[in-house]
Amino acid sequence: MRAFIEVHLKLVMTIWIILASVLGLLYLMNYMKFNSLISGVVSSQLxxxxxxxxxxxxxxxxxxxxxxxxxxxxxxxxxxxxxxxxxxxxxxxxxxxxxxxxxxxxxxxxxxxxxxxxxxxxxxxxxxxxxxxxxxxxxxxxxxxxxxxxxxxxxxxxxxxxxxxxxQVKLHLLEMTVMIFMVFALLIFIAVRFGFGEVNSVFKLINQQLSARDNQTIHASLKPGSMAHEFARQISRSNEMKHQVESELDKISVSPNPSEGKNS
Missing domain, CATH: 3.30.450.20 (PAS domain)
Structure with missing residues (x-):
């Protein structure tokens, strides 16, 4: 849900604003063009x-x-x-x-x-x-x-x-503009929701700060080759390296100092 709010919703709303601006401009241009056209026809008759x-x-x-x-x-x-x-x-x-x-x-x-x-x-x-x-x-x-x-x-x-x-033409233009916006707004929402679906998995991995065991479990459930799968694999390797470094540090800290043995 957090991924949807922080990434998907912001992206969708940005595209919606651009779409509404373009359609609004087209609506205004078409209305002015028709108004000028019908005025020109009447003026020609007069x-x-x-x-x-x-x-x-x-x-x-x-x-x-x-x-x-x-x-x-x-x-x-x-x-x-x-x-x-x-x-x-x-x-x-x-x-x-x-x-x-x-x-x-x-x-x-x-x-x-x-x-x-x-x-x-x-x-x-x-x-x-x-x-x-x-x-x-x-x-x-x-x-x-x-x-x-x-x-x-x-x-x-x-x-x-x-x-x-x-x-009447103005009303029809407005209805068509709203209808076109609604259709494209729905298509954009679906495209962004499913096209950026892998972001959800990535955010889950980051937000939950998975342990090595949990990471392996979710890593196995992800689709191989996907962005989330690669990200999870990097987290797994990072956790393994972290555990190796911690193990080496623990060994060094518990091993006796050779100089202290000679003095004794």
Whole structure:
């Protein structure tokens, strides 16, 4: 039992910690990869929608219509919104951040407004994406014929639609990670327990400080060629040498001194 606690258990726990760290890292990487993947898919769909609206706006602008006078734009926005029920609203804003056209009377979430305006009007990306806790924002910057920025399209998408999917995948990943850990933890325990089984015999020999007679008895019961057998054989030889040395010392101590015999 002492050998198990001092050697086996420490070794097993060390391997378990390494295994848990590796599996935890893989779990985090897979979760982040899936979350990024599904966000990218949704963002691509929204960018297609905003690009379609942008082409319609540019065509009207090339005909000489100012952005705020495009009367058919609300209908186009509403039609695009109806294609995906998870789209909360679509906005067209000018350089000042004022809403010119919208499918919803409400403006953006107050906490997200400043970040969205920076991304839409001051960002370097023409097709941009901004992800928040509850909403995914995507849009397209609008330029006139002289390539001057005149505004931006903003699409607010409800993340709850794929948030539940991400949560389910996260749960499945966690279940699989725990299952893999349990299986490999059991295999590691069995491998270490039986693979280092000879350590038990060695510790017994050391801890019990076997006498020569006891050592011979256990030595005979051990598997020839094993580590414990070789260790027991070394102990036997050590005990034999010890007894020989003690016997020689006893003989020397009891033998008479020759010089004392002559003096007498």
């Amino acid at each position: 960018q297609v929608m905003s690009s379609s609206l942008e082409r319609s706006i540019i065509k009207a602008e090339q005909l000489g219509l100012p952005l705020k006078e495009m009367d058919n734009l609300p209908e186009l926005l509403q039609r695009s919104k109806s294609r995906d029920p998870q789209v909360n609203s679509i906005f067209v804003i000018n350089l000042s951040g004022d809403v010119l056209f919208s499918t919803d009377q409400r403006w953006l979430n107050h906490d997200d407004k400043d970040a969205v305006l920076r991304k839409a009007l001051k960002g370097k990306e023409i097709s941009w994406t901004l992800e928040k806790d509850l909403t995914l924002y995507s849009g397209q910057q609008l330029f006139d014929s002289t390539q001057q920025l005149i505004g931006s399209i903003v699409i607010a998408y409800n993340k709850a639609s794929y948030g539940s999917t991400v949560a």
